[in-house]
Amino acid sequence: MALYDDFSWFYNRYWNEDFHSLAFPILERIWLPRIPEDGRVLDVCCGTGYLAGLLSARGLHVTGIDASPGMIAHARENVPAAEFHIADASAFRVPGRYDGAVSTFDSLNHILETKALDRVFLRVAKALKPGAPFVFDILLESAYRTNWADAFSVVRDDHVLLITGTGFDFRTKLAQCRITMFRLIEGEWRRSDTEVQERCYSTLEIDSALSRAGFESTSYYDARDLGMSGQLGQGRTFVVTTRKRLKTPAPC
Incomplete structure (x- = not known):
């Protein structure tokens, strides 16, 4: 992980x-x-x-x-x-x-x-x-049905966080979201991207x-x-x- x-x-x-x-x-x-x-x-x-x-x-x-x-x-x-x-x-x-x-x-x-x-x-x-x-x-499944298509963001002077849910696959029982992160470190903006999966x-x-x-x-x-x-x-x-x-x- x-x-x-x-x-x-x-x-x-x-x-x-x-x-x-x-x-x-x-x-x-x-x-x-x-x-x-x-x-x-x-x-x-x-x-x-x-x-x-x-x-x-x-x-x-x-x-x-x-x-x-x-x-x-x-x-x-x-x-x-x-x-x-x-x-x-x-x-x-x-x-x-x-x-x-x-x-x-x-x-x-x-x-x-x-x-x-x-x-x-x-x-x-x-x-x-x-x-x-x-x-x-x-x-449980009701959480993934309702929450995993949502988006969330935090914007500050020295960091930004973006989380976007991509939904729930009822066949595989897997949910996924994309996470994009920006941090201002030593005067430079650095970006990092990842995807997170969960299983119901x-x-x-x-x-x-x-x-x-x-x-x-x-x-x-x-x-x-x-x-x-x-x-x-x-x-x-x-x-x-x-x-x-x-x-x-x-x-x-």
């Missing part, structure tokens, strides 16, 4: 606070009560570390992983108290076991194949203690993948029912699941 390196500066500046100001109260309600006060938490696809900072401020020991060196560079600068690693979500390995895991801002929709999603869930399961909770949010998964596909990876007791929460209003909440679902507990052997 090297394409996010060019985007990391804009992401760090514009995207973190707006989303997590709405998402964090949801995590406080459906996930954080199950995490020990000084617990170890894994932030999967951590971006530039905004959520890791909120969790660290709670006294939690946070490890963040992201495939983008640019995102991780910002995260290390933003949250010195946390630990960050450049790693693919479908192939990472971390020492020890964690009391909980989290992945936010529809990060898992960026996993474009079911087999790759299986690998992500398997890696998360292996990193968790038995009985530990994993929470993530994911966009059904709840049945998510259930099946979680079960195959070793999760159980999965619950789904409509983001709007939990207070996330506006476009950010449209079609967004928070999923809480649990790493299967070890079975106690029956007495002889």
Whole structure:
């Protein structure tokens, strides 16, 4: 996911606070009560570390992983108290076991194949203690039907950002947007272009993948029912699941 390196500066500046100001109260309600006060938490696809900072401020020991060196560079600068690693979500390995895991801002929709999603869930399961909770949010089809043909822009004296949604393919379940970025650096305007794809998964596909990876007791929460209003909440679902507990052997 090297394409996010060019985007990391804009992401760090514009995207973190707006989303997590709405998402964090949801995590406080459906996930954080199950995490020990000084617990170890894994932030999967951590971006530039905004959520890791909120969790660290709670006294939690946070490890963040992201495939983008640019995102991780910002995260290390933003949250010195946390630990960050450049790693693919479908192939990472971390020492020890964690009391909980989290992945936010529809990060898992960026996993474009079911087999790759299986690998992500398997890696998360292996990193968790038995009985530990994993929470993530994911966009369902209604979000892609309504939001992915929109355009968005930011124009400032020293930078410009243009995002244009190119729609949703109902056959492949893929959505795509084009991102054009300009930054004024050392007196020269520099341009960078990229395309971002997301995959729409059904709840049945998510259930099946979680079960195959070793999760159980999965619950789904409509983001709007939990207070996330506006476009950010449209079609967004928070999923809480649990790493299967070890079975106690029956007495002889």
